[in-house]
Amino acid sequence: MTVKARPVRIEVLPAGASVGYGSEWIAERQSVIATLPLGYADGWARSYWPGAMALLRGRRVPLVGRVSMDSVCADVTDAGEATMDDEFVLLGGQGDERITPTELARLRGSISHEVFCAFGPRLPRTYLADGEVVAVSTQADRVERRAGTSW
Numbered sequence: 001m002t003v004k005a006r007p008v009r010i011e012v013l014p015a016g017a018s019v020g021y022g023s024e025w026i027a028e029r030q031s032v033i034a035t036l037p038l039g040y041a042d043g044w045a046r047s048y049w050p051g052a053m054a055l056l057r058g059r060r061v062p063l064v065g066r067v068s069m070d071s072v073c074a075d076v077t078d079a080g081e082a083t084m085d086d087e088f089v090l091l092g093g094q095g096d097e098r099i100t101p102t103e104l105a106r107l108r109g110s111i112s113h114e115v116f117c118a119f120g121p122r123l124p125r126t127y128l129a130d131g132e133v134v135a136v137s138t139q140a141d142r143v144e145r146r147a148g149t150s151w
Helices: 101-108 112-118 139-146
Strands: 003-005 009-013 031-036 053-056 059-064 072-075 088-094 097-099 125-129 132-137
Touching (some): 031 088, 053 097, 101 112
Antiparallel strands (some): 031 072
């Protein structure tokens, strides 16, 4: 299983600027922050901060600031120029690097099965067979399929 996202915003913040609820993370230097559209409403636990990482071009970058309902922020200052087309991996592998369910479970004080079960229906699913996409499922698809049926 892989969880990945593309940024919805990339911003240069001055030293002293804060990120996240409660302004608990404060930039010690000018920092480049990428906002990713994944939050606790999607199953990305608030307990993942501090400590969680994402992969950008096969390199670990720290996730900073409290996890929001709909987003999490990555500090990409040391990762080279980030673009809106970059793919961030929050669970799974990219290049030679991996973020494992065990790593995330440790941050949430739980087990890896809970990591998998926490991801909610808002996250689209892409199903692969032999490296080829065989199906894509989104929350909208689920609602559309149920329309016109009796509950």
